Amino acid sequence: MSLSPPALLLPDRIGLPDVIAYLRAAYPAPGWPAHRNYGELTAFWLHVHASLREQAQRLDRITADFREGRSTPGAFQSAVVPALNHFLQHLNGHHGIEDQAYFPKFRALDSRMAAGFDVLESDHRIIHESLEATVEKARAMLHALGTPGDSRAAVDGYAETSQRLFALLGRHLSDEEDVVIPAMLEHGERRVS
Numbered sequence: 486m487s488l489s490p491p492a493l494l495l496p497d498r499i500g501l502p503d504v505i506a507y508l509r510a511a512y513p514a515p516g517w518p519a520h521r522n523y524g525e526l527t528a529f530w531l532h533v534h535a536s537l538r539e540q541a542q543r544l545d546r547i548t549a550d551f552r553e554g555r556s557t558p559g560a561f562q563s564a565v566v567p568a569l570n571h572f573l574q575h576l577n578g579h580h581g582i583e584d585q586a587y588f589p590k591f592r593a594l595d596s597r598m599a600a601g602f603d604v605l606e607s608d609h610r611i612i613h614e615s616l617e618a619t620v621e622k623a624r625a626m627l628h629a630l631g632t633p634g635d636s637r638a639a640v641d642g643y644a645e646t647s648q649r650l651f652a653l654l655g656r657h658l659s660d661e662e663d664v665v666i667p668a669m670l671e672h673g674e675r676r677v678s
């Protein structure tokens with residue numbers, strides 16, 4: 486699937502236009518929890534996104550603590566490896582289930598959904614590339630930390646690449662919520678469960 490306007494590509498985007506998030510104005514976020522169609526799936530979707538944001542923030546803190554001298558190389562490695570693995574598995578699992586199970590059902594709700602899900606699926610591919618780059622930089626960093634010599638460049642490389650991944654993910658999660666949550670409130674969760 487191709488995206489025509491380049492401004493909609495994830496790294497260039499500051500949000501989705503109204504023509505794509507066409508239900509957003511009718512369902513402002515502060516009113517979501519009180520809506521009669523707000524149920525378990527909607528709450529779970531938002532919970533998964535909140536926990537991905539928290540995991541990314543925690544990884545940022547772990548890295549900043551080490552770069553700013555508040556933790557030792559040993560403590561940094563024992564914290565970053567499980568936190569990164571857990572985050573990557575969670576993210577991969579969430580995107581996999583969206584691509585395979587949920588997004589096709591949202592597309593079937595209304596033909597106007599297609600443009601939004603073209604954008605969101607393209608985001609997943611871009612995030613996956615960024616995720617692979619982060620894994621590569623993390624491996625290089627762990628190798629450098631386990632080898633005598635200066636590891637600063639490898640740590641900086643990991644920090645920059647992971648921050649880019651977290652920024653892309655943050656944009657994607659917000660834009661996805663603008664499309665997915667109003668659609669569940671409009672059509673009912675049962676249509677997509």
Ligand SMILES: [Fe+2]
Nearest residue numbers: 580583605661
């Ligand atoms: Fe997604």
Ligand SMILES: [Fe+2]
Nearest residue numbers: 534579583661
């Ligand atoms: Fe999501």
